[in-house]
Amino acid sequence: MQQDSILHFFLILAAISTIVFVFVFFSSWQDDTNNEGVKNALRKRFWFILILLVSLGIFASVTIPKSPYFLFADEVPSKIIHVSAMQYAFLLSEKNIDAKNPVGESIILPSNRLVEFRVTSLDVNHGFAIYNSEMQLITQTQAMPGYVNSLRYKFDKPGKYQVLCLELCGVGHPVMQSTFKVQ
Numbered sequence: 749m750q751q752d753s754i755l756h757f758f759l760i761l762a763a764i765s766t767i768v769f770v771f772v773f774f775s776s777w778q779d780d781t782n783n784e785g786v787k788n789a790l791r792k793r794f795w796f797i798l799i800l801l802v803s804l805g806i807f808a809s810v811t812i813p814k815s816p817y818f819l820f821a822d823e824v825p826s827k828i829i830h831v832s833a834m835q836y837a838f839l840l841s842e843k844n845i846d847a848k849n850p851v852g853e854s855i856i857l858p859s860n861r862l863v864e865f866r867v868t869s870l871d872v873n874h875g876f877a878i879y880n881s882e883m884q885l886i887t888q889t890q891a892m893p894g895y896v897n898s899l900r901y902k903f904d905k906p907g908k909y910q911v912l913c914l915e916l917c918g919v920g921h922p923v924m925q926s927t928f929k930v931q
């Protein structure tokens with residue numbers, strides 16, 4: 749499963765970091781006559797920084813293109829859903845939501861078609877997080893007052909999806925939720 753491979757990746761990364769720290773710690777314990785230790789340390793530092801920068805460069809070039817912000821960037825969405833978050837509810841609508849008289853409606857989305865959520869907030873910052881029927885987080889963005897964040901997604905499984913708030917926004921935060929259907 750994807751979560752397992754991510755967990756394994758971070759465990760391996762943690763193990764490598766631990767080995768590097770242990771290596772650096774013990775290699776700094778040697779006797780130092782004629783200043784060899786300083787030269788050695790400088791050489792090690794150079795290689796350490798070089799390997800670190802190359803690894804970070806490889807990691808960034810592999811992961812950044814997979815960022816969800818570029819998902820479906822060159823496709824036209826077949827449905828646009830306006831989302832207004834507020835303490836303590838999410839309003840979803842196919843029409844523009846009037847901030848002075850905000851009203852939502854029940855939403856049914858087509859499966860395997862590109863949907864764009866245009867997410868904003870009417871009061872404080874909220875999180876707009878979509879969970880599938882197994883309560884796995886599948887995509888999310890922030891709902892911010894004064895901004896509209898676009899979130900694009902293709903739902904491949906029909907069913908009931910749940911929206912939960914991912915940002916502590918006040919006393920009603922734990923009950924802030926909404927649902928929609930995909931068919």
Ligand SMILES: [Cu+2]
Nearest residue numbers: 913915917921
């Ligand atoms: Cu919240």
